[in-house]
Amino acid sequence: MEVTVVSHPLVDHKLTLLRKKDTEQPVFRRLVEELVTLLAYEATRGVRVGSVDIETPVTSTTGVKLSQPAPLVVPILRAGLGMLDGMLRLVPTAEVGFLGMIRDEETLQPMTYAERLPHDLSGRQCYVLDPMLATGGSLGGAVQFLVDRGADDITAICLLAAPEGIEKLRDLLAGLHVPCNLVVAAVDERLNEVGYIVPGLGDAGDRLYGLAQ
Numbered sequence: 001m002e003v004t005v006v007s008h009p010l011v012d013h014k015l016t017l018l019r020k021k022d023t024e025q026p027v028f029r030r031l032v033e034e035l036v037t038l039l040a041y042e043a044t045r046g047v048r049v050g051s052v053d054i055e056t057p058v059t060s061t062t063g064v065k066l067s068q069p070a071p072l073v074v075p076i077l078r079a080g081l082g083m084l085d086g087m088l089r090l091v092p093t094a095e096v097g098f099l100g101m102i103r104d105e106e107t108l109q110p111m112t113y114a115e116r117l118p119h120d121l122s123g124r125q126c127y128v129l130d131p132m133l134a135t136g137g138s139l140g141g142a143v144q145f146l147v148d149r150g151a152d153d154i155t156a157i158c159l160l161a162a163p164e165g166i167e168k169l170r171d172l173l174a175g176l177h178v179p180c181n182l183v184v185a186a187v188d189e190r191l192n193e194v195g196y197i198v199p200g201l202g203d204a205g206d207r208l209y210g211l212a213q
């Protein structure tokens with residue numbers, strides 16, 4: 001698995017604001033969108049394109065256009081939904097599939113509670129959105145779900161990752177033999193004793209949408 005940490009002063013600036021505990025919800029949402037657009041620029045370097053003949057007002061020339069089938073963006077609910085608009089701003093023709101996952105805060109085990117995805121994902125470029133890669137249970141579960149549906153080209157875009165989560169994902173992928181890239185704004189220090197990323201930004205879903213029951 002190739003891990004890309006996007007190094008850019010604007011990313012660092014926006015991430016710092018995102019981490020601050022007194023950043024209010026509307027600003028937090030906006031920052032998530034802006035960050036995803038910046039990360040998506042890097043994450044889509046390998047997006048498939050073909051050539052197309054066009055007429056400019058001056059002459060004929062050959063350009064490029066995104067290949068079919070369109071890229072598939074998969075936000076992991078809830079928190080990944082906050083990343084969707086920022087991604088679609090860059091790739092407006094992408095299709096969107098949904099995966100709902102919740103981490104049990106006692107056991108830290110993920111559970112899938114919703115899915116609306118194409119049945120056959122072979123040959124699709126899949127972009128998974130989840131702001132937090134903590135223990136890796138949720139993203140690992142999502143990757144396994146997509147691979148079970150035939151996915152063979154996966155890029156995950158996260159805002160923050162813990163080293164523990166990256167290792168878990170690596171171990172999973174070693175057994176799956178499916179190419180997967182990870183693009184993140186930062187790799188943080190560690191997980192704390194209750195599975196939160198340190199220094200992190202807290203519970204991304206709660207900060208985007210309010211406290212879940």
Ligand SMILES: O=P(O)(O)OC[C@H]1O[C@H](OP(=O)(O)OP(=O)(O)O)[C@H](O)[C@@H]1O
Binds near residue numbers: 076108
């Ligand atoms: O790597 P992990 O240890 O699995 O933790 C990361 C997951 O935790 C958060 O989701 P959460 O379960 O809080 O659901 P939410 O998005 O609905 O808040 C986050 O959005 C990730 O999906």
Ligand SMILES: O=c1cc[nH]c(=O)[nH]1
Binds near residue numbers: 079132195198203204
């Ligand atoms: O730090 C963390 C870990 C898991 N999920 C979050 O939202 N934040």
Ligand SMILES: [Mg+2]
Binds near residue numbers: 206
């Ligand atoms: Mg949450």
